[in-house]
Amino acid sequence: MTARDVVVATHYPVFDRALLFTRLSPRRELVVAGPVPAGLDPDGMYITPEEDTRSVRTAPYGEDGTRRLLVITGEHFTPGTGDTRARFDRLAAWARRHFPDVELTHRWATQDNDPTDTVPLVGPLHPGAKHTYVATGFGGWGMSGGMMAGRLLTAQITGEECAWSGLYDPRRLAPAVREAPSFLKHQAQVAKHFVGDRLRPSPPVEALPPGEGAVVRAGGGRLAVYRDEDGTLHAVSPRCTHMGCLVDFNSAERAWECPCHGSRFDTDGKVIQGPATQPLERRHL
Ligand SMILES: Cc1cc2nc3c(=O)[nH]c(=O)nc-3n(C[C@H](O)[C@H](O)[C@H](O)COP(=O)(O)OP(=O)(O)OC[C@H]3O[C@@H](n4cnc5c(N)ncnc54)[C@H](O)[C@@H]3O)c2cc1C
């Protein structure tokens, strides 16, 4: 397939000649949901103002879409860090406290990227780009940001004037000074993971229960090992194929996650989410 103009809107850019990963911090967020009993629809969209935000809304549900599903989001975190099971428990407890009559039947998670200066990156992919565009870094607000990006990119491709092009231009330099502290903080976090995660204590393989994974020491190196429900061990290299940070296991979602730029891999190392494009190398125990 060929095209004169290409828009890379794959969430994290699938090819990243502009090294946008240095300006995007990955954030994962959890969702719990359940059918709302008739008459109890909160009838609107709500968001809490506290630091650990929760959002509440309902959506059509059921074969004919006449029922409503309560959808609650919250507990955002950096992938590959912390205890995601405990986070799901906290979110579910909050949902039950506020909606005691709703039985939670679904749960999942979503990922987005926070740009270092908080403004999405929409426009030409890199300084030399003439027909390649990007739309990313919506920071969890991509439903509204996506509308803006669609209008902006349409104008750019068809040669129309658009007053707000400069604000979202991925090549922008003016905000570099303002962006510097959060840019440096992001790089410091990456460096901390790159070095610190290699010093993490590791459990013995024998201690891994079914459904769990961990980075363990073996044969003078480290392996990312997952024990499936049948007791079979699956071993891969813990070295993220993007830039070499060590992955960690998300036991609630059974995936290896990289804390540096948010790549995700299944228990056999296959890429679920970039920026990595190559699988984790298979290893033998
Ligand atoms: C429950 C929930 C509630 C939300 N509420 C709001 C809200 O109220 N307001 C708001 O503004 N935002 C909201 N968001 C956030 C919003 O949905 C995201 O910010 C937005 O979807 C991100 O858009 P995106 O285009 O960057 O990525 P995505 O929507 O993830 O789209 C990326 C697309 O690229 C495709 N893709 C990936 N890799 C490849 C590849 N290699 N080749 C080809 N295609 C590929 C994927 O299949 C996908 O279709 C909510 C999200 C969730 C989960």
Ligand code: FES
């Ligand atoms: S995602 Fe960049 S090093 Fe893993």
